[in-house]
Amino acid sequence: MSDSTDSVSEPTRSTKRNLLATLEIDTRLLGMIGAFIVVCLVFNFLTDGRFLTPRNIFNLTIQTVSVALMATGMVFVIVTRNIDLSVGSLLATCSAIMAMMQTVVLPDWMGLGLEHPLIAPMAILTGILAGAIIGAFHGWLIGYLTIPAFIVTLGGLFVWRNVAWHLTNGQTIGPLDSNFQLLGGINGTLGETWSWVFGALAVIATLYALIAARRSKVRHEFQVKPVWAEVVIGGIATVAILGFVAILNAYEIPSRRLERSFEDRGLTMPEGFTAGYGIPYSVVLLIVVAIIMIVLARRTRLGRYIFAAGGNPEAAELSGIRTRALTVKVFMIMGILCAISAVVASARLTFHTNDIGTLDELRVIAAAVIGGTALSGGVGTIYGAILGALIMQSLQSGMAMVGVDAPYQNIVVGIVLVLAVYVDILYRKRTGS
């Protein structure tokens, strides 16, 4: 009890280490961002600069959203030492339910007619409800009936894929409601002005969070970073946010499309008029979900219990945590995220198809694992999983642009997954965490 001597080795560390320690940056996150930048630069070189264009970055972000949304939920699932193999199939079922709601149930049975303003919100709510119920059911089978998660969700993989098929009689359903399609990506964006407003709000929120965290530490008389370190971090965040907005704004809407939108409103387009897409609604959705999930993970009891139960299930139980109910909640969150992801995926296609979300379970698990979620439980971050999804998508679309055939793409992605986990193991051994 008296041998707490940890500050002894502090001065012997190198200055580089000290710089990172002063900034209190997660070195693992830094490594992932580094890997991501390397991937981008390599593909940019191989494609003669076509990879890092506003157009491709825009496409990359909207392609990442669906998997990234589910990956945030998969972090909770894996942190509690479970796995969910059914997310792709569950996505398909939710997508089928929402597609049938907006093309058959609401317009015909309920008599709202097509393109009624209530159709999109009601369809989305139904889908989310279905996702929540199915996810909670999985959680109940796992938590209360103690059937292993691997088996329950392997069963779910078969069941829900084909429930989706049954609901639609195996048909492709569409086109989907036009309001619904706004959440798909290119069909719904904030536009330049609102994108800047969004970016400015994000900067203000980030800086406020930094200041609030510092104040709270000062109030309890904890050590704080030097002010310059706070300023550096705030500066990097500001540049990153506004840079991202600038890039998405720089992707211009084709003039033919602009002309059409003016014509629809009975106007003629002024000479030389241009407009950028700005931030897609689906990306805004991902950012909102990510913030909610991060707050859930770090600032609520639920999140604390998820990590405690993953670190030591017995200790959690003995501390009075209802671990079985916790499993239900974790899988319910996963189900809800599958439904939200189904909105984005089907809206992007503008149709519900039978094979929607096929193999997504593997991409989602891979994204979470590349993002540093340990299958042994207790360790994982939401932002890591999103970055993992982004890295996977960059690899895949980069290879497609270079002209690598799909089978070879999958070979590379598979190798990268295994390699990423090995590097992670080495990293954890060296840092002893």
Add this chain to the structure above:
Amino acid sequence: MSSEIDRTGTPLVEMRNMRKAFGGIHAVDNVTIDLYPGEVVGVLGHNGAGKSVLMKMLSGALPRDSGEIYVNGEKAEINNPRDARNYQIETIYQYLALADNLDAAANLFLGRELTTPLGFVDDAKMEAETRKIMGRLTPNFRRFNTPVAGLSGGQRQSVAISRAVYFNAKILIMDEPTAALGVEETRMVAELIDELKKRGIGILLIDHDIHQVKALCDRASVMKNGKLVGTVEVDKVSEDDLLGMIILGKKPEMAA
């Protein structure tokens, strides 16, 4: 030590006719023990004698087959760890019940987090409280922001003990609290037990070490094969008497 304990009033805890069977094996068979305020009662016996099972029924970690638990003379319904906590029964487990991936403060408040008015966990406040309480018990402790996996056995133990102290335990169950500790750390735990006694806390101490029991406990309840051999005041028996009870199940004649 034992002469100071007043056993005329209501016991802090009384476990009456406790039974627990696993399959056909009676792990705990009709055992009755009690504990008074400010008293340390050693629970002794070989491995498999049923000591841990008996304690787990009190801490709510295992449901009992039959038997009654009284806290301050009133019948207590303890069916899970949350119930036990409500009766201010805290347990320090042999294989320390800590989540290795969380820091000291998160572990200390696990299941009873302090929250802000908006309902979010208040990490800064919890860390401040942890610094206060752990500063009293282990003044040199500094590693508040690292996962407890990186702490020594003694540091981890002090997190567990701090938890019990912070939440005003009235009844403390310690399952071999010094098994993982060095000499110096063991001495600190002994001092801590003395301090807790003075505050009127009752302690049930599971231990294998006869010297330790003689030094720390007021009474000892010895179990063998799930049955209670007997309860004796440790000052009135020799170490050999205690060993006889543990090994042979033989109650010394002079025992109270």
